[in-house]
Amino acid sequence: MQKSIFIIDIDNTIAETWPTLVDRKIPLVLNYLKLKPKRNVVSKIYDLIKQEDSSVEVLFLSARTYYYKPVTRFWLRFVLGFKLNYQTILVDRANDKVDYLKRYLSEGYSIKYFDDLSYNHENGEIKYYQEVINFANSNSDIEYYDYAWIKQFS
Numbered sequence: 142m143q144k145s146i147f148i149i150d151i152d153n154t155i156a157e158t159w160p161t162l163v164d165r166k167i168p169l170v171l172n173y174l175k176l177k178p179k180r181n182v183v184s185k186i187y188d189l190i191k192q193e194d195s196s197v198e199v200l201f202l203s204a205r206t207y208y209y210k211p212v213t214r215f216w217l218r219f220v221l222g223f224k225l226n227y228q229t230i231l232v233d234r235a236n237d238k239v240d241y242l243k244r245y246l247s248e249g250y251s252i253k254y255f256d257d258l259s260y261n262h263e264n265g266e267i268k269y270y271q272e273v274i275n276f277a278n279s280n281s282d283i284e285y286y287d288y289a290w291i292k293q294f295s
């Protein structure tokens with residue numbers, strides 16, 4: 142049976158990062174701690190996870206500086222209630238996510254990938270990490286849940 146993994150972005154996917162992080166008056170670590178979750182998106186993803194075989198894996202893949210990993214894990218555990226049997230990988234740039242998608246594909250996984258892959262909200266014009274989006278959309282072993290999918294539950 143094909144191995145299956147949920148790969149889930151955090152900022153603007155399951156967290157209301159924008160506009161919270163525009164508040165530069167407090168340290169970023171506190172901003173990350175008090176991020177509001179997108180409860181509807183999270184429960185939709187929970188539902189999809191529950192439909193899978195119990196061997197399904199969950200990976201949170203987010204573009205954040207690595208030393209925010211403890212606060213990121215804390216938020217996922219205590220704000221969202223995710224159990225500790227998941228992995229968290231922080232990458233420097235959103236485009237680095239392609240390397241992880243490729244790695245799981247090469248290990249024979251089918252991937253459900255949840256990621257807004259958007260930026261520049263604070264300037265009033267949303268831009269997208271098109272390179273990653275194109276990769277996700279062009280691969281038949283990746284089911285990509287994009288900005289529009291997330292937005293309908295937000």
Ligand SMILES: [Mg+2]
Pocket residue numbers: 150151152153154256257258259
């Ligand atoms: Mg994001």
